[in-house]
Amino acid sequence: MPHSMTGYARLEANVAEGVLTWEVRTVNHRYLELSLRLPEEFRPLQSKARQQVQQKLKRGKVDANLFFQKNLTADQSMVIDDAVLQQLNGARQQLMADKDACLEPTWLEILRWPGMIRESSIDLEKLETEVVQLLDRTLQQLADARAREGEQLAQTISQRGQQLKQQVDDVQSHLPSARTAIEEKLKMRLRDIAAEFDSQRFEQETVYLLQKMDVAEELDRLNVHIGEVDKTLAGDEPVGRRLDFLMQELNREANTLASKSQDHVTTAAAVEAKVLIEQMREQVQNLE
Known part of the structure; x- marks a missing residue:
């Protein structure tokens, strides 16, 4: 299930010595960037806490803070x-x-x-288990929040993907009539500028120009990439990097489609496709 890179979690635990609080917030980032802050007396646990976070999170800018409020009524020598x-x-x-x-x-x-x-200093060995377990629960709460938002993002991306596929289907259904219209237009132009061509040469030039203007391959590749997007969203691994690559490929094919377009139907579909791809890309930037 895709996870958002944006999330927040905060949990407290009451112990004999006082109140422990873990607060973790994450935002978008290309890589995993972790900022970890602990009270001075808990610094020996920093390495273990860092490992815990790195095991749970793969991408995003992470701010994790441990707070400790001493119990003033506790027996303190x-x-x-x-x-x-x-x-x-x-x-x-x-x-x-x-x-x-x-x-x-x-x-x-x-x-x-x-x-x-x-x-007297706190008994860190006694509190270590509490700190570690509380961080685990906080990271799980964060993961749940990121999963919920990730599901919403995935639904939005999938919906845009279906709308994009509809644009591709519209162009594919329009392709035969578009080819016929382009062929007739080319024949008229070639007759005007090259009346001396023999019929065989004329047909060769027409086929060559039609091939240069053909968008069938671009449409096929768009469909393949859309299918890969759906397949990636259905996986269990982090999907952000893979989807970012697919957005680049989709955009490349949409640009080629627009540059080859010779009729208003294909042009309009190419423009709408680029808008949808950009909307998908914006959502992808939020996924881990």
Whole structure:
């Protein structure tokens, strides 16, 4: 099933230490471009989270953010920073060596020193499973949203493809009468400019010019490409790149059809075909 490259998902999980939140949003991009942001204490999990996202998503610009709101009511022990304490003690000894120094600081003053007391770090090993599982669920929610939009895009592309096929069918049904009209027109022109041609040479020139103006091959290739579009949309793999290539091929054949056209029916169909192909291409740009 085709997936859109545009999507958004956000999920929360309550844990003893607080609230974990994963937020993932994606937009169109030619390749997979991942921006992953985690709180400082969760940075060791960044590589694993990146692998999780890359396994689920193949194309698109992805912004994935982990938020953590600590539970203020949870039991959080206070820790004295030994490095800061040692630095402060060294400064104290230098000051005490000076007879004119001020009085020795109290313990309360020491504890109030910036950076002296910090909260104990979270138990990352304990939270890792929660973070990983929550990201999995968030990515699944994102995949579901992208699948729903992808289905709508696929329906639109398929509808435009059927309209394009109708244009091709109209030209094919008109082809015999168009060939007859072109042949008569060519004969009249050739008689005017080359009355001295013998009948055999005249027929050869007529056939040659008719072949140059024949659009049957272009119509056949258009039908083949339309069939490939439907086949691709029915597949399970990412379809964006394949469909983008098919849009280029369809556009090439439509341009050739327009350049060879010698009557208003074919010209009108070629113009409408190019409009439909452009509408399909715009939708294809959104597919993974």
